[in-house]
Amino acid sequence: MENERKPIEVEVASPTGFCFGVKRAIESLEKCIGESAASDGAGKVYSIGMPIHNPQEVARLSRKGLVVVERIEDVPSGAGAFVRAHGVHPSVKKALLERCCGRVTDATCPFVKNAQEKAALLAKEGYSVLVLGDPNHPEVQAIVGCAGEDVSVASSLSEVKGVGKKDRLGVISQTTQKKEFLGAASEVLAPAVRELRIFNTICGATTQRQDAVRKITGSVDGLIVVGGKNSANTAKLVEIARSRNCDTLWIEHSGELDGRWFAGKARIGIAAGASTPDWLIEELKIALETSQVSRGMEGYDGRNDE
Numbered sequence: 001m002e003n004e005r006k007p008i009e010v011e012v013a014s015p016t017g018f019c020f021g022v023k024r025a026i027e028s029l030e031k032c033i034g035e036s037a038a039s040d041g042a043g044k045v046y047s048i049g050m051p052i053h054n055p056q057e058v059a060r061l062s063r064k065g066l067v068v069v070e071r072i073e074d075v076p077s078g079a080g081a082f083v084r085a086h087g088v089h090p091s092v093k094k095a096l097l098e099r100c101c102g103r104v105t106d107a108t109c110p111f112v113k114n115a116q117e118k119a120a121l122l123a124k125e126g127y128s129v130l131v132l133g134d135p136n137h138p139e140v141q142a143i144v145g146c147a148g149e150d151v152s153v154a155s156s157l158s159e160v161k162g163v164g165k166k167d168r169l170g171v172i173s174q175t176t177q178k179k180e181f182l183g184a185a186s187e188v189l190a191p192a193v194r195e196l197r198i199f200n201t202i203c204g205a206t207t208q209r210q211d212a213v214r215k216i217t218g219s220v221d222g223l224i225v226v227g228g229k230n231s232a233n234t235a236k237l238v239e240i241a242r243s244r245n246c247d248t249l250w251i252e253h254s255g256e257l258d259g260r261w262f263a264g265k266a267r268i269g270i271a272a273g274a275s276t277p278d279w280l281i282e283e284l285k286i287a288l289e290t291s292q293v294s295r296g297m298e299g300y301d302g303r304n305d306e
């Protein structure tokens with residue numbers, strides 16, 4: 001009975017979803033929108049770039065009063081502004097403070113701030129600084145902005161090897177970096193650098209979510225990772241699951257589910273990036289548990305029947 005409808009067993013990775021820093025940032029943004037409404041009646045708060053790498057949560061916040069802009073010039077003078085959890089380049093923060101007459105809520109995550117401070121310390125103490133991360137990610141750009149003139153970024157081991165011989169080198173990681181990459185980079189650098197100083201700035205929340213994915217891949221037939229396609233930490237979860245040969249589906253919301261993917265699967269795992277709100281995880285869980293997805297059924301669109 002290939003198309004017989006059978007319930008799907010669902011296991012949610014633990015921990016998964018919103019991390020401390022993102023939760024804190026969203027709470028402070030909502031508070032800031034409320035204060036803005038009370039002070040000028042408009043209730044608008046401006047963020048340079050998306051405050052969180054999750055389009056669905058950004059849409060929810062935009063309905064409340066968040067305005068996402070690309071450039072500082074797009075923020076009206078004197079308006080309220082918001083600095084997201086992964087921080088901004090120091091020059092952007094300075095310009096925002098001036099433009100908004102000090103009305104800036106800085107929700108940079110304390111762990112990101114720690115990476116920025118370590119970069120500044122290394123620069124102050126005369127080290128060349130190497131940041132292990134994605135050069136295009138705003139968090140890395142903000143860390144680079146704190147690291148003085150002699151700073152470079154490596155996103156792969158071949159780029160780490162390209163650093164060559166150095167007298168004094170300090171290493172910082174993007175907070176969402178994989179610990180294996182930091183370990184491998186340290187091995188490459190140790191023989192080539194006379195004085196090597198490494199700060200492990202990988203965030204515990206990231207490591208825990210990655211470990212939770214490693215664990216769950218052993219007990220499910222397939223894993224659904226829910227999170228923004230622009231989220232670096234969600235991408236890492238997908239990468240880890242796939243590297244363990246776990247059939248992995250990356251979606252932003254339950255409406256993207258395709259019944260064909262469930263063929264032959266009895267037990268499905270759910271994991272979510274640190275920027276995925278609980279309501280999206282819950283929505284997915286309910287869609288899987290209450291819908292009539294059957295293994296082998298085609299054309300399922302992720303919605304319940306009613």
Ligand code: F3S
Nearest residue numbers: 019021109111175203
């Ligand atoms: Fe902060 Fe770690 Fe989250 S750095 S924003 S608690 S992933």
